Amino acid sequence: MSDRHEEPEAVIAGTSMGGAMDLGVDEAETLEKRPGPDGAGPEDRPRSLWSDAWRDLRRNPVFIVSALVILFLVFISLWPSAITSGSPLKCDLSKAQEGSQPGHPFGFDGQGCDVYTRTVYGARTSVAVGVLATLGVAVLGSVLGALAGFFGGISDSVLSRITDVFFAIPVVLGGLVLLSVITSNTVWPVIGFIVLLGWPQISRIARGAVITAKQNDYVQAARALGASNSRLLLRHIAPNAVAPVIVVATIALGTYIALEATLSYLGVGLKPPSVSWGIDISAASPYIRNAPHALLWPAGALAITVLAFIMLGDAVRDALDPKLR
Amino acid sequence: MRTSTHARWAVCAMAFALATAGCGGGGDSGDSEAVLSASWGDPQNPLEPANTNEVQGGKVLDMIFRGLKRYDPETGEAQDMLAEKIETSDSQNFTITVKDGWTFSNGEKVTAQSFVDAWNYGASLRNNQRNAYFFGYIEGYDQVHPEEGEQTADTMSGLKVTGDRTFTVKLTQKFSTFPDTLGYNAFAPLPRAFFDDHDAWVNKPVGNGPYLVDAYTRGSQMSLRTWDDYPGDDRAQNGGVDLKVYTDNNTAYTDLLAGNLDLVDDVPAAQLRNVKNDLGDRYLNTPAGIIQTLAFPFYDDAWNTAGATKVRQGLSMAIDREQITDTIFQKTRTPATDWTSPVLGEDGGFQAGLCGEFCEFKPDEAKKLIEEGGGLPGGRVTITFNADTGSHSEWVNAVCNSINNALDDERACTANPVGTFADFRNQITDRKMTGPFRAGWQMDYPLIQNFLQPLYYTNASSNDGKWSNQEFDDLVDRANQETDTAKAVDLFQQAEEVVRDNMAAIPLWYQNGSAGWSERLSDVKLNPFSVPVYEQIKVS
């Protein structure tokens, strides 16, 4: 799974921007119709896209719930000891596969480790993988995408073809190949791998958004006034192109967390003594008949986390897309 | 919660039993035409006898070939198969007579030449045979398989055909148990068809065993059928075997439960708790010639100090073998107390308790010994293993947890999975290990020599830790030259004591073979190599 999450968001966010790179810019009309910061909105008081969106979000229960879940996850990632006193590495084989009992609400896994404690501590790794990989993908992808979109011509062709090259490699396959020889037991190889094969997704979105923004009158005006390229890109174009990137990145974050679990299932994910839901799910999956609890708790936590990020992204997209109001 | 799950499974298994009992006939008679299906793994190398060094390919060779000797499926004792007699007066020159009346399934006669050609082929460098070193004792091996450069001969000078059914073998040194090694697959005879049209042979191997290859779809399935004109007395009791490739032994087990498969010869560790409920007495768990150990990188100075011996002994005593074999392996493995295997038998050199207290779980003394030895190098150990095969991560994690609990340090021991077996072997070959690592040994032939020499002799092929000890080497050399078996075994045991005193490797447990089968089958056995004795299986 997870290896084909790229395209859908691309499509959702930009209405077919993903495959439309050769069709010119008029495809991205969704973005053009947005009220610009110049105050072309229908109401009297000039309002920006962002304040509009924020007003929407505050009233959206989906956003509130998912944001609360994410805040809670971030909290236990930073201070897991706040809600558990045990250690995820303290395991007693004589308790292997035992069910729920006082002090151990989720029971024990195949090694006799406390499932509750491991599930709590697993949040940190999963959130770290998701957040850091998304940051990396967003930065690398937006920079390359923006450059391609802004300069056009040869540099666009070259960058777009490079994007295609990385896009063409199946993600799970790339993970198997690259991560199978990694000996480090930190989260960095997994993050690095996701960034390496994940950036084309953001890059395509960013490129399309920049091309659209570039056409706006105020950008043309600024250019006519002699603004430098870097000023144009940073001050005028970037603020208007960042919305779709944020939307896709939020949704992608959830899928990256799930991807880590899949890699662990294939034996190339994180390594001990890292504690992650992926490691626990894959270790418990053969024992599904005897100790389903060891599988279901971390899998449930993973699903809720992924769900929270995807719903957040969904809510943000709805808020940023005036067509759907 | 768990009880109810178990009850449901029991009902399932019973329903299944009733359903299949209806269509079978039951009874012991067996249908000699019926074909059974069995789980298989994709062999890594082409199925040439001298090129197959893993169990999955070995399974097939065991069905389609018969060699000079054959290891008794139950006792493991080497018995004459195609050999009429093997004579020697000095343990160095052997005269071998092949029995009359044997043919390959394509009609060719099995002659002395069939063996000599096969062995020369196996030894020759240009054929890239993985098991070439098995011929290393034969005179002239250096010329056909030099360590470097081109080979200067195509045939080994130590092999001479002296008659239609006789040939002589000259070894470079005395090797009293040489005849007993001849049951290994690498020594199988080959028909002319193998040499004349090699590609065709590899696509559909032809041998002289009780089964013929009927169809072979590589990576997916091999259909073997009983050879009607098989001249041996161990004719197949069934009509044939369909070997089906499974990537995951868990899926194979699931298929057995669902009635899509008749025989599984590797019950996954995760299902061992369910076996009783699922299969009842259609399950077998017998000792096999496999021992699991932890080897150490003796090329790393940290593990080669005077104190390191105590650290290794301490680590060994920190492992609760009893609990791990009970819980993780459900008693399908037995805590090891020496460095060989129970399948050798007392006479063959197995000696329970040779390891003494160093293989017992004594957490307090373990901690003390490790401290006396200077502590763990860097305060930490990692146990390296390959994560792609077997249920290794389960036991490595359990061993680490046991060590951590004994030393009262949650991070003293960490499991270090390596993604692929190939990379794991690379790290070993390139001497990149920094701590203990998994070392499993499945015997090639049931001799104590095979458990010691390849693993601990200086620069031996499977001496992965590069341990080297003059005293051990001398004892092994003397044992190999000893013509009296009992005396040879005694010398090998003395050598094993040297291994113990240095804790060259930590013995973990003896591995059993396990098999589960459907209602259709009876008389299922595993040989000491944990391979099912297919030809004896009866299908109803």
Added chain:
Amino acid sequence: MGRYVVRRLLQMIPVFIGATLLIFLMVNVMGDPIAGLCGERQCDPATAARLEQEFGLDKPVWQQYLTYMGNVFTGDFGTAFNGQEVTELMATAFPVTIRLTLIAILFEIVIGVTLGVVTGLRRGRPVDTGVLLLTLVVISVPTFVTGLLLQLLLGVKWGWIRPSVSSDAPFDELILPGLVLASVSLAYVTRLTRTSIAENRRSDYVRTAVAKGLPRRRVVVRHLLRNSLIPVVTFIGADIGFLMGGAIVTERIFNIHGVGYQLYQGILRQNTQTVVGFVTVLVLVFLVANLVVDLLYAVLDPRIRYV
């Protein structure tokens, strides 16, 4: 149109070369495959050297790549370690995976589009909320968990299906694996269709059609659906390549001997020839599928013209 296709085909060449080079380098990073061939013992140096020579591993990487690509253009994809031609492996693996992918795509189209249309027309109703929630759950549970659970429940506990797929892999045995493989994409197709339908429902041409008094059915199928399908087609088109290469997990769970299985085996054994060969074909499939999707645009949306 013709010029556009030619331009796209020309653009494929550098992408193809780049992608194959990338995978070649990646597999090469995995290191020396020879050590894994000798079991639990060290290969003797002479044999190891000969094996390296036989598989061309003794040459520098760039030379290996050139030789390999040269051979590929003559139809020679090399030999796997077990002595089998990679083309032979492909001949057995691809039909299986193509069948699996077909079933998955069929699920996406039939179930995904139907659910999408239903929810898109009933935005905000309980059906919509229910399906939306379901798709989110499907997306957030990893495929291997879904697969293992379904296999256990349907295959073993209730005995409705075979828990694994036989070596012939006929269509009926591939239904459940196909559904598992499709599950995540199916959820996306549903959401995509729903958004698209909801958006187009308020467009002028639909209002006109309704105002003209056309039957509701005709409006939905002829006007609404046709115009809403563009993003869905894009997605499904791109999904073909991902499904074929991404079947590693599904094929592993259900013991299907297709492309994913061969790739997994190839990677475990560090068999460069197998991995690069299969990925090369997958990259081609991916590129061609993308081209076909872009051409379909013109069919579905007359406003788009290729020059």
